[in-house]
Amino acid sequence: MTKQPFTTKEKLEEIAAQFPTPFHLYDEAGIRRNAQALKDAFAWNKGFKEYFAVKATPNPFLIKILREYGCGCDCSSKTELMLSKAVGAVGEDVMFSSNDTPAEEFQYAADMGAIINLDDITHIEVLEKTLGRLPERICCRYNPGGEFKITTDIMDNPGEAKYGMTTEQIFDAFRILKAKGVKEFGIHAFLASNTVTNAYYPVLAGVLFDLAVRLQKETGANIRFINLSGGVGIPYRPDQEPNDIAEIGKGVKEVYDRILVPAGMGDVSIFTELGRFMIGPYGALVTRVINEKHTYKEYIGVDACAANLMRPAMYGAYHHITVMGKENEPATCTYDVTGSLCENNDKFAVDRALPKIDIGDLLYIHDTGAHGFSMGYNYNGKLRSAEILLKENGDFEMIRRAETPKDYFATFDCFPAFYEKVLNA
Ligand SMILES: *Cc1c(COP(=O)(O)O)cnc(C)c1O
Numbered sequence: 001m002t003k004q005p006f007t008t009k010e011k012l013e014e015i016a017a018q019f020p021t022p023f024h025l026y027d028e029a030g031i032r033r034n035a036q037a038l039k040d041a042f043a044w045n046k047g048f049k050e051y052f053a054v055k056a057t058p059n060p061f062l063i064k065i066l067r068e069y070g071c072g073c074d075c076s077s078k079t080e081l082m083l084s085k086a087v088g089a090v091g092e093d094v095m096f097s098s099n100d101t102p103a104e105e106f107q108y109a110a111d112m113g114a115i116i117n118l119d120d121i122t123h124i125e126v127l128e129k130t131l132g133r134l135p136e137r138i139c140c141r142y143n144p145g146g147e148f149k150i151t152t153d154i155m156d157n158p159g160e161a162k163y164g165m166t167t168e169q170i171f172d173a174f175r176i177l178k179a180k181g182v183k184e185f186g187i188h189a190f191l192a193s194n195t196v197t198n199a200y201y202p203v204l205a206g207v208l209f210d211l212a213v214r215l216q217k218e219t220g221a222n223i224r225f226i227n228l229s230g231g232v233g234i235p236y237r238p239d240q241e242p243n244d245i246a247e248i249g250k251g252v253k254e255v256y257d258r259i260l261v262p263a264g265m266g267d268v269s270i271f272t273e274l275g276r277f278m279i280g281p282y283g284a285l286v287t288r289v290i291n292e293k294h295t296y297k298e299y300i301g302v303d304a305c306a307a308n309l310m311r312p313a314m315y316g317a318y319h320h321i322t323v324m325g326k327e328n329e330p331a332t333c334t335y336d337v338t339g340s341l342c343e344n345n346d347k348f349a350v351d352r353a354l355p356k357i358d359i360g361d362l363l364y365i366h367d368t369g370a371h372g373f374s375m376g377y378n379y380n381g382k383l384r385s386a387e388i389l390l391k392e393n394g395d396f397e398m399i400r401r402a403e404t405p406k407d408y409f410a411t412f413d414c415f416p417a418f419y420e421k422v423l424n425a
């Protein structure tokens with residue numbers, strides 16, 4: 001199997017003539033197709049709602065596309081809440097799934113009517129003190145501890161994760177919240193990241209539905225929704241089988257019909273907070289080869305760096321690379337593809353088999369639509385790239401400009417003499 005770019009070399013050169021590389025490019029048609037498929041997969045659940053994890057791709061133009069499919073926003077900071085508000089997502093269209101939360105951010109979330117998802121039992125008191133009362137509807141984040149397994153495969157390690165309440169704590173939290181007058185409850189858990197298996201959501205749903213039935217029985221809480229959060233992954237490697245969202249929806253329905261319906265909880269809404277799955281495959285980092293170097297290894301130097309896409313440097317993550325125009329040439333060379341940071345982990349690929357690359361070639365780095373641009377940073381004085389939307393009709397549009405030195409130095413504007421000097425240097 002091989003991975004195909006969602007556009008052509010000709011189109012990329014056309015875009016690059018107007019917006020110099022590097023840039024992140026997004027595929028509107030793919031985003032729309034996928035958002036519709038998710039909606040269809042959970043159409044069996046009357047209250048279903050996807051809260052797009054804003055941190056994955058915090059671009060208002062992309063979020064507005066998702067809003068057309070009924071998506072709300074999942075936020076974890078004040079600025080993400082501000083972005084949501086600016087695209088018209090307020091009230092029940094916003095889930096505030098934060099952790100280590102500053103009290104004033106609870107206030108901001110409450111003021112815009114967001115659903116607050118409490119990461120910890122101690123936040124009940126903080127929230128009550130901050131707001132002067134508790135909201136009528138509240139969600140609690142659960143962490144069952146231990147390892148999260150699908151049959152015998154260890155998927156992730158919740159016991160080592162900082163998020164959520166223990167089993168005992170969530171029971172206590174529900175009792176306390178109920179006694180304090182909270183009327184409607186939700187449960188949330190995020191137990192494994194980037195799962196490439198249709199079994200993750202159904203297994204997670206089983207854990208949360210069992211918990212919901214027990215919580216309802218033992219505390220009398222009125223549970224209105226269960227939030228399966230993020231974690232449905234994408235196939236970064238060409239040999240991986242993509243998740244089938246229709247199968248995933250069916251799998252969750254089976255567990256729902258088996259556990260919730262017989263418990264008289266057949267009216268509970270299913271929420272999701274997908275980020276990676278929503279946009280990951282529909283974004284690419286487009287970068288041009290500017291150098292080659294032959295020392296102990298063969299290096300290809302590009303005009304993007306880890307500041308544009310941190311995942312390979314940070315997690316050793318694999319991102320497939322297509323040399324545009326050489327899609328059908330044999331991979332006869334082995335390269336390290338590097339950026340220009342003064343950090344040896346600034347490599348988009350290590351020992352990667354690729355066709356022979358020439359200076360000037362365009363490289364298409366796949367699957368950067370989520371946790372790509374958004375994890376960007378300014379180390380080594382690097383500037384964030386532009387974001388471009390490739391529209392359904394083939395036109396393209398800039399949806400965020402590239403940073404300039406003025407942006408990099410902006411926080412020195414309180415020292416006017418220096419600010420003027422450095423900008424004119
Ligand atoms: C990061 C995050 C998500 C999205 O995760 P993906 O792996 O991108 O689907 C959802 N919910 C919360 C609370 C998160 O922190």
